Amino acid sequence: MKAEQTHYQSCVLCEAMCGLVIQHDGTKILSIKGDKNDPFSQGYICPKAMALKDIYEDDDRIKHPLLKTDRGWQEISWQQAFDKTALAIKQIQAEYGQDAIATYLGNPNVHNTGSMLFVPWLLKALHSKNSYSATSVDQLPHQMLSYFLFGHQLQIPVPDIDRCDFFLMLGANPAASNGSLMSAPNIKKRLAAIKDRGGKIIVIDPRKTETASLASSHHFIQPGSDALLLLAMIQTLYAENLIPINAATKKLAAITLNWEQERDNIKTYVETYTPERVADKTGISADEIKHLTRDFASAQHAVCYGRMGVSTQQFGLLCQYLIMLLNILTGRLDQQGGMMFTRPAANILKAVPKGHFDRYRSRVRQRPEFSGELPVAVMAEEMLVEGSGKIKALINIAGNPVLSTPNGQQMDKALEQLDFMLAIDFYINESNRHANIILPPVSPLERDHYDLVFNLLAVRNTAKFSKALFKKPQNTQHDWQIFLQLAKRLFKGRTWRESASIKLLMMFFLKSGPKLLLDILLRTGPYSHFLGSFFSSKHLSLARLKAQPHGIDLGELSPCLPQALWHEDKTIHLNTAFFMADLQRVDDIFWGSANANSGKTKQKPFLLIGRRHIRSNNSWLHNSLRLVKGRNRCTLHIHPDDALHNGITSGQTVKVTSVSGAIELPAQITNTIKRGVLSIPHGWGHHREGIFLSTASRHAGVSINDISDETALDVLSGNAVLNGIAVSITALKNHEET
Numbered sequence: 001m002k003a004e005q006t007h008y009q010s011c012v013l014c015e016a017m018c019g020l021v022i023q024h025d026g027t028k029i030l031s032i033k034g035d036k037n038d039p040f041s042q043g044y045i046c047p048k049a050m051a052l053k054d055i056y057e058d059d060d061r062i063k064h065p066l067l068k069t070d071r072g073w074q075e076i077s078w079q080q081a082f083d084k085t086a087l088a089i090k091q092i093q094a095e096y097g098q099d100a101i102a103t104y105l106g107n108p109n110v111h112n113t114g115s116m117l118f119v120p121w122l123l124k125a126l127h128s129k130n131s132y133s134a135t136s137v138d139q140l141p142h143q144m145l146s147y148f149l150f151g152h153q154l155q156i157p158v159p160d161i162d163r164c165d166f167f168l169m170l171g172a173n174p175a176a177s178n179g180s181l182m183s184a185p186n187i188k189k190r191l192a193a194i195k196d197r198g199g200k201i202i203v204i205d206p207r208k209t210e211t212a213s214l215a216s217s218h219h220f221i222q223p224g225s226d227a228l229l230l231l232a233m234i235q236t237l238y239a240e241n242l243i244p245i246n247a248a249t250k251k252l253a254a255i256t257l258n259w260e261q262e263r264d265n266i267k268t269y270v271e272t273y274t275p276e277r278v279a280d281k282t283g284i285s286a287d288e289i290k291h292l293t294r295d296f297a298s299a300q301h302a303v304c305y306g307r308m309g310v311s312t313q314q315f316g317l318l319c320q321y322l323i324m325l326l327n328i329l330t331g332r333l334d335q336q337g338g339m340m341f342t343r344p345a346a347n348i349l350k351a352v353p354k355g356h357f358d359r360y361r362s363r364v365r366q367r368p369e370f371s372g373e374l375p376v377a378v379m380a381e382e383m384l385v386e387g388s389g390k391i392k393a394l395i396n397i398a399g400n401p402v403l404s405t406p407n408g409q410q411m412d413k414a415l416e417q418l419d420f421m422l423a424i425d426f427y428i429n430e431s432n433r434h435a436n437i438i439l440p441p442v443s444p445l446e447r448d449h450y451d452l453v454f455n456l457l458a459v460r461n462t463a464k465f466s467k468a469l470f471k472k473p474q475n476t477q478h479d480w481q482i483f484l485q486l487a488k489r490l491f492k493g494r495t496w497r498e499s500a501s502i503k504l505l506m507m508f509f510l511k512s513g514p515k516l517l518l519d520i521l522l523r524t525g526p527y528s529h530f531l532g533s534f535f536s537s538k539h540l541s542l543a544r545l546k547a548q549p550h551g552i553d554l555g556e557l558s559p560c561l562p563q564a565l566w567h568e569d570k571t572i573h574l575n576t577a578f579f580m581a582d583l584q585r586v587d588d589i590f591w592g593s594a595n596a597n598s599g600k601t602k603q604k605p606f607l608l609i610g611r612r613h614i615r616s617n618n619s620w621l622h623n624s625l626r627l628v629k630g631r632n633r634c635t636l637h638i639h640p641d642d643a644l645h646n647g648i649t650s651g652q653t654v655k656v657t658s659v660s661g662a663i664e665l666p667a668q669i670t671n672t673i674k675r676g677v678l679s680i681p682h683g684w685g686h687h688r689e690g691i692f693l694s695t696a697s698r699h700a701g702v703s704i705n706d707i708s709d710e711t712a713l714d715v716l717s718g719n720a721v722l723n724g725i726a727v728s729i730t731a732l733k734n735h736e737e738t
């Protein structure tokens with residue numbers, strides 16, 4: 001046996017960035033534990049960390065480029081794979097135009113340093129308007145909000161959880177997700193600390209979640225009605241004169257464009273949304289809404305935060321806007337214990353476009369782009385509807401749209417009929433089974449890591465460089481190398497300027513990869529001052545970070561305004577007219593003749609929402625035996641009264657039907673869900689033919705996105721509606737124990 005060695009690195013599986021201590025013998029992983037010396041996570045890890053070992057050892061993981069042939073998948077060389085791919089793309093673009101190639105970027109790209117830095121070059125080489133990503137089934141409202149208010153799509157403030165004493169949380173379940181747009185390892189401890197210092201946590205959720213059970217109080221809310229609750233809270237602030245005049249609100253007033261006028265506009269907009277009027281629609285009484293508002297306004301350090309449950313619903317962007325207004329009106333933005341901006345050591349904001357809106361629209365549904373992306377809910381129709389401008393090919397990078405985007409069955413059909421599909425992924429998932437070529441990058445333990453994205457969204461400023469645990473095996477490629485190799489071939493023969501730019505890029509970066517860029521970002525970042533000049537060895541640099549394998553602490557969040565504003569006039573632009581225009585839709589849906597849900601959805605008796613589990617990660621960790629063993633987790637949560645009323649007993653198979661289709665799964669009767677609401681986790685349903693997944697989970701579960709509705713959008717942002725899907729249920733005869 002070889003000598004045991006210790007390696008330190010950060011986990012890349014979710015947003016919490018936990019520090020790991022990995023014992024290994026040079027080829028095998030012996031154990032993965034939490035790193036007590038990591039200044040951010042301080043020893044915490046969750047059960048998913050061990051999946052890094054499972055992914056590394058997984059025989060189903062692809063290690064060579066694959067070409068689909070009549071005789072099945074054939075291994076080919078990297079050179080062949082790159083050349084074939086580039087040729088196919090060039091031919092399709094020559095025949096059908098540049099927009100005939102679509103790209104879909106999945107979630108793991110943002111957990112991959114090389115992908116973050118180099119995928120823009122591939123996109124640039126393709127130059128297609130059909131650019132899609134998981135953003136529009138996730139945080140698009142947050143990005144649009146930050147673009148409009150602060151002038152940059154990624155200037156997203158986060159809750160200062162460690163110093164707040166009143167945490168109002170809507171549509172988030174960090175006890176299962178470990179926090180999102182709020183990187184906060186060991187969230188349960190951080191939440192417990194709020195209560196220990198005499199503070200309160202209030203959770204608003206149609207489910208009494210793992211987080212809700214840790215909270216001071218929980219309010220069941222009708223899915224999709226948060227905008228009403230938030231409007232009523234703001235109405236109460238005005239009606240009861242609860243808007244404080246203090247240093248915090250004065251500072252915000254001074255840096256907000258047309259503050260007085262906007263403040264009066266808001267008052268007029270919200271006037272009719274009284275707590276009494278919205279109580280029945282939300283399921284929260286008028287008295288509770290008023291109390292909540294008073295408590296929020298009077299707490300010393302309060303913050304209101306909303307995540308997936310309020311972003312991926314019919315009023316995603318309006319909800320995020322109203323949450324921000326609540327924070328701004330009560331002086332919580334940029335204040336200790338409130339919503340604060342971060343100061344990451346390597347700041348990518350300068351390198352990322354600030355954003356733009358509605359420069360062009362999708363062909364079929366005329367949906368506006370945001371910052372060069374169209375909503376993924378329109379991707380399948382752009383592939384299926386005939387006509388000039390139809391998508392003919394897809395490059396799917398670290399994504400699984402068949403399981404992750406609305407109406408997966410339609411997506412499945414759309415991918416099947418493409419002329420060409422390339423997947424860059426180390427698994428053959430439900431989407432990639434339709435690929436012609438699959439290019440597998442190395443696994444997460446074979447690459448260096450610096451978290452460019454989640455340090456931007458972390459509740460404390462820290463920095464850490466993780467060296468790869470294992471050397472990249474010969475004849476394998478990093479994601480970023482794949483992107484550059486393809487970009488090089490696609491740029492060939494283009495204008496002199498384009499060819500020159502890619503040659504220069506290749507010269508500098510094909511060898512150094514992300515490291516050179518990372519070093520520049522660190523040396524030019526906000527912590528350069530305390531460490532000396534650009535070339536000084538004391539400067540915060542990559543070398544300096546490498547010498548600190550546990551990472552370094554850069555302190556708590558501190559006020560960043562007005563410096564963090566990107567609008568030229570250095571003010572916050574509330575843009576009330578743009579956001580409040582959506583109130584018309586609120587009125588139509590809640591008081592008019594429109595259906596309770598947007599899109600083609602017809603009235604149905606139940607509203608369906610999702611859920612996450614600590615041992616799942618979207619659609620792709622279900623081949624790790626240790627994470628999937630035990631009881632089937634892909635169950636239908638239903639309230640006991642609803643079960644009784646519909647003749648459903650525990651474990652009974654239930655057919656859940658929406659306008660998009662039907663799925664069948666076992667019932668789990670629980671009073672942790674609101675009456676009239678059902679819940680199914682996403683990412684399951686691996687039964688489709690042709691995928692590589694050898695654990696029993698191959699046959700477990702169904703995909704909720706087979707019944708979500710691609711036409712249901714948060715119209716203001718284009719984000720998909722994944723929570724609050726109208727469905728009906730039927731109890732089936734067969735009875736199986738769960």
Ligand SMILES: Nc1nc2c(c(=O)[nH]1)N[C@H]1C(S)=C(S)[C@@H](COP(=O)(O)OP(=O)(O)OC[C@H]3O[C@@H](n4cnc5c(=O)[nH]c(N)nc54)[C@H](O)[C@@H]3O)O[C@H]1N2
Nearest residue numbers: 106107108138398399400404424425427610618619620682
């Ligand atoms: N109904 C419903 N649907 C949802 C959600 C929901 O709450 N409810 N959540 C949504 C959200 S928030 C998200 S982010 C999306 C996620 O949706 P997607 O991003 O489309 O899918 P993932 O399940 O994350 O699949 C990731 C794929 O990337 C591959 N992969 C992992 N690491 C790497 C890598 O380093 N490089 C490459 N090239 N590939 C890699 C994995 O093998 C896997 O096949 O799902 C969304 N869909």
Ligand SMILES: Nc1nc2c(c(=O)[nH]1)N[C@H]1C(S)=C(S)[C@@H](COP(=O)(O)OP(=O)(O)OC[C@H]3O[C@@H](n4cnc5c(=O)[nH]c(N)nc54)[C@H](O)[C@@H]3O)O[C@H]1N2
Nearest residue numbers: 171173177180223224307308309612613614616617618723
């Ligand atoms: N273990 C695990 N961790 C993960 C992931 C994972 O799949 N598994 N995925 C990662 C990713 S990509 C992301 S984006 C984050 C997401 O992290 P979170 O935003 O914390 O996501 P969820 O756990 O889905 O929590 C959403 C909550 O919204 C509630 N909800 C649904 N509809 C409504 C509504 O209309 N109103 C209100 N108020 N609440 C509603 C749901 O019941 C649920 O409790 O998690 C990340 N971390």
Ligand code: SF4
Nearest residue numbers: 011013014017018046
């Ligand atoms: S919470 Fe779990 S999955 Fe997320 S970073 Fe930490 S160990 Fe990894």
Ligand SMILES: [Mo]
Nearest residue numbers: 107134138139
């Ligand atoms: Mo996500």
